[in-house]
Amino acid sequence: MTLYICIDDRALLRDVKAVWSRFQSSIRLPFAWSSLEFSQGVPIAQLAGVERVRAGAFVLRISPRLLLSPDWEIRLTLLHECLHLAAIAGPLSAMYDAKDELQRAQDMAKADLLQRYGQREFTPEQYQQYFEADHRRWTLAMNLANQLYEVDAEFALRRQYPECALDRARYYCRLRAETVSWDSYHHPYRPYAVLYERLRVDLALALSEEWQEDGMTLRTVLDREIAGCDPKVRDRIDELEQLLSPRRADFALLSEWGGDTYRDVVTRTIKQLSESLRPEPQ
Numbered sequence: 001m002t003l004y005i006c007i008d009d010r011a012l013l014r015d016v017k018a019v020w021s022r023f024q025s026s027i028r029l030p031f032a033w034s035s036l037e038f039s040q041g042v043p044i045a046q047l048a049g050v051e052r053v054r055a056g057a058f059v060l061r062i063s064p065r066l067l068l069s070p071d072w073e074i075r076l077t078l079l080h081e082c083l084h085l086a087a088i089a090g091p092l093s094a095m096y097d098a099k100d101e102l103q104r105a106q107d108m109a110k111a112d113l114l115q116r117y118g119q120r121e122f123t124p125e126q127y128q129q130y131f132e133a134d135h136r137r138w139t140l141a142m143n144l145a146n147q148l149y150e151v152d153a154e155f156a157l158r159r160q161y162p163e164c165a166l167d168r169a170r171y172y173c174r175l176r177a178e179t180v181s182w183d184s185y186h187h188p189y190r191p192y193a194v195l196y197e198r199l200r201v202d203l204a205l206a207l208s209e210e211w212q213e214d215g216m217t218l219r220t221v222l223d224r225e226i227a228g229c230d231p232k233v234r235d236r237i238d239e240l241e242q243l244l245s246p247r248r249a250d251f252a253l254l255s256e257w258g259g260d261t262y263r264d265v266v267t268r269t270i271k272q273l274s275e276s277l278r279p280e281p282q
């Protein structure tokens with residue numbers, strides 16, 4: 001495996017090398033690399049993230065914010081990303097193929113929309129409206145489907161690194177309590193945003209004994225949101241939850257059904273949201 005470790009600010013490459021070397025000497029990596037390179041890359045919103053650049057080559061992107069984090073947070077974050085990487089390079093590679101394929105189709109649809117706008121098929125207001133709707137439903141669909149990777153990585157950490165499991169579970173629960181948010185979402189996106197938060201709370205509940213009370217309080221608030229939805233929407237949310245929730249699905253089988261389920265969640269969410277958003281370009 002070729003591994004590229006990137007940061008957007010060239011001046012920080014030396015710090016990234018130091019952080020990686022400390023991390024690597026303190027832990028047994030969940031994959032083996034044959035070539036390792038440090039280089040400048042594109043910025044990312046999260047603390048860190050991984051991607052496949054081509055067969056056998058992966059990039060681990062690090063945000064400058066991670067370098068400012070305490071050592072324990074750097075270690076847990078890098079370990080989590082390394083577990084994602086081991087999964088997409090190994091048992092979940094078919095799921096990653098599905099993700100790649102959907103991303104390519106999405107890029108083409110976006111280019112097509114822009115081209116049609118260039119040919120004056122829509123007014124600037126219509127273009128803006130279609131673009132935003134497309135972006136919102138795509139983001140929600142990806143968030144939901146990517147939750148499959150998150151469950152996989154958290155369970156893998158618990159299984160393969162039991163010495164880090166308690167700290168990671170506490171960290172994950174703290175993130176849930178601090179970042180839970182769906183208020184900026186309105187019809188028809190809101191129930192999907194609530195489902196996303198509920199899946200993350202369910203994962204935290206599956207990981208931590210200590211968080212049961214706080215987690216269940218938060219879950220009750222989210223449940224109430226879903227209970228207030230139109231019954232048809234509620235059924236759709238329930239179907240998606242069957243596929244994605246660590247409470248409902250058997251994640252031991254993820255490597256077998258991951259590709260199809262990933263595709264199914266993304267296409268279903270986009271279709272359902274599109275149906276609620278007429279009129280759309282034909």
Ligand SMILES: [Zn+2]
Pocket residue numbers: 080084149150153
């Ligand atoms: Zn992750």
